[in-house]
């Protein structure tokens with residue numbers, strides 16, 4: 001079976017030669033699926049893997065907009081509709097200068113398995129643009145979002161493809177995109193999630209990815225006789241996922257001592273004051289460095305490597321390949337017992353293997369950060385029913401979903417003789433549901 005998996009990886013390499021991030025996730029997923037393909041030759045026969053690694057379709061488009069100096073700017077926009085076996089394409093949009101098709105495809109591929117793990121009827125997709133919202137005025141962001149949506153609206157719809165936020169895309173951007181969609185189509189529809197509360201958004205969507213990460217990590221710790229109580233936690237990032245992961249970890253009695261951004265990190269041995277972080281990041285859109293200027297005793301370190309600070313639990317919540325083997329070695333040496341992946345693919349494949357070898361429990365991204373998309377689907381359900389659920393209702397459903405996802409990962413790993421390998425468990429459990437649906441729907 002290793003041979004056939006290698007053949008699939010070679011096909012992916014040939015077709016996507018200049019997309020290392022996409023190839024990284026394909027390699028990671030396929031190698032863990034070896035025993036499943038062994039047990040289910042019908043999947044090999046039906047070409048399930050060849051079909052999974054090829055997106056159903058993808059769009060690339062020009063996004064032209066006028067900046068505040070009256071100058072025309074041009075960016076490149078993307079939407080990859082990866083797999084619709086389980087439902088309409090669902091996944092966020094990322095606005096970041098590093099975006100190119102390899103990033104959108106890695107995210108879209110991961111989204112298939114993540115969405116499957118939620119147990120909800122959603123397929124996998126992802127979009128974005130190489131636009132950098134940093135330093136742009138609200139009006140520039142609005143004009144960009146309007147131009148982006150003018151093209152994107154041709155391909156999306158509430159029963160077809162429902163985008164949402166990701167890095168660089170939060171409530172402000174979703175609002176501008178929703179307004180433009182409505183202007184162009186005349187339809188007030190649940191075509192985007194992460195909308196504002198009061199005009200179709202779900203309560204608890206803002207908190208969902210961060211809270212969900214902590215619910216998943218809580219279950220993983222519990223299964224191994226541990227908890228958040230009294231643990232030192234380091235978080236990378238200080239965006240949407242990082243902030244609400246910090247909040248829930250603190251509620252569970254953990255001491256979060258570090259948060260970061262792409263310039264550096266702050267360390268506060270007394271525990272991060274989250275109201276200060278929220279003011280700097282959510283309200284003022286400034287750098288994390290400001291924290292050290294506002295909180296006595298806190299220190300700013302001018303390198304974006306928070307993993308050099310000793311901790312019990314690491315929560316990477318910034319970007320892909322944040323933790324390589326060298327950083328993993330430092331974390332292990334400093335006594336880290338668990339990693340909860342809030343970001344997508346925050347560890348290199350080698351770092352994942354190293355953690356596994358050293359007995360560090362890893363909550364893999366596609367399972368541990370599935371809370372965001374899960375609550376997005378709950379937003380879709382509320383939109384369809386013309387209803388609004390309370391914060392407590394949504395949060396309770398989120399907790400139940402994350403608890404079930406952990407159990408599915410744990411059970412699948414055990415079934416295939418890989419107890420404690422939650423990454424393999426997540427890939428297998430996510431894959432099985434999609435593969436069965438693809439089999440039932442014929443060769444399409």
Ligand code: NDP
Pocket residue numbers: 165166167168169209236237238239240241242260261262263304317318319320342343344369370372373
């Ligand atoms: P935000 O844009 O709100 O925050 C991103 C954070 O990551 C910022 O603090 C940013 O710092 C930091 N960051 C970005 N690039 C780098 C880098 N190269 N090195 C160090 N830090 C960096 O995004 P989100 O919080 O929404 O997303 C964070 C991660 O979580 C992403 O991987 C995303 O795909 C994933 N995710 C998000 C979900 C959601 O619902 N939002 C759902 C599931 C996963 P700076 O300001 O300097 O750029």
Ligand code: 2IT
Pocket residue numbers: 090091092093114162163164165166167193344369370372373374376
């Ligand atoms: O990576 C992700 O799961 C997200 N960015 C959230 C997707 C969504 O549709 O809410």
